[in-house]
Amino acid sequence: MRLGVIGFGNMGSAIARAVKKHFSDVIVYDVSQEKSMKALEEGFGVAKDLKFMLANSDFVLLAVKPKDVPSVLTDLDLGDRVLISIVAGLTLDRLYQLVGHDKKIIRTMPNINVLVGKGVMAYVFGENLTEYEKEFFLKSFSSCASLYPIEEGMMDSFTAIAGSGPAFVFKFISALSLAGVREGFSYELAKSIVIDTILGSCELLKSMGGHPEEWIAKVASPAGITIEGIKVLEERGFSGIVMECIEKTSQKAKRL
Ligand SMILES: NC(=O)C1=CN([C@@H]2O[C@H](COP(=O)(O)OP(=O)(O)OC[C@H]3O[C@@H](n4cnc5c(N)ncnc54)[C@H](OP(=O)(O)O)[C@@H]3O)[C@@H](O)[C@H]2O)C=CC1
């Protein structure tokens, strides 16, 4: 199977690198000369136009910004190829309008962590896909992401929590690292301590299970020091802020 990648930006390049071993060939098309050069330097084939890319693809990854989608898909004849869209807010209905109702489409939402093989990706299969095509998609993408089959109606919520999620996690890492600097560590040392603490906490929760609040209770000793910090988070409405952050993010996906 051959993969065509439309848009070699943050996500197109991350996915191309992550899944290339599963495809006999990966060919990239990007309007940016700089991105095309980058793809070439990384050993990918580069197409001079969409027609050439299509002629050399069985699966086509749509990885351009939402505003650029109409210019890419209008008049594009996908034929029997499978279109994999990662575009936030772009519904299957809208995709069918653009490429034709008889076409093969998989709507997905990955996150940037596919770069290190630890991504998550939601997916919804459209009509007309063969069992082989579905299995090939699942096999190739499960090598870089935990795959979640979800109802399409939950896609914007998934996008907020998981697609945008790394940005919110990085924000927390950044804030905790700055707090470490304030306490007297160098930024690099603080960041390393924070990353190891978060990795360990995630590992613990994933392998041992339980509710996060139960683990908070094990860390926060009665009349100890941790509860003083928890009090500040509670007073400032940390959980409410995070919920509103996800609500606003999810709502924006509906307006794209
Ligand atoms: N960034 C993320 O973490 C995630 C993004 N997504 C989705 O992935 C998509 C891509 O996002 P991202 O990778 O961040 O965006 P980028 O801007 O980094 O990448 C898009 C690339 O496509 C190029 N491009 C623009 N128009 C065309 C065209 N007509 N034909 C071919 N290439 C074109 C752009 O060139 P130029 O820069 O010159 O315009 C750019 O190189 C978006 O739809 C987004 O919703 C989904 C999950 C996570």
Ligand SMILES: O=C(O)[C@@H]1CCC=N1
């Ligand atoms: O911010 C965005 O629009 C994209 C979609 C999910 C992550 N990044």
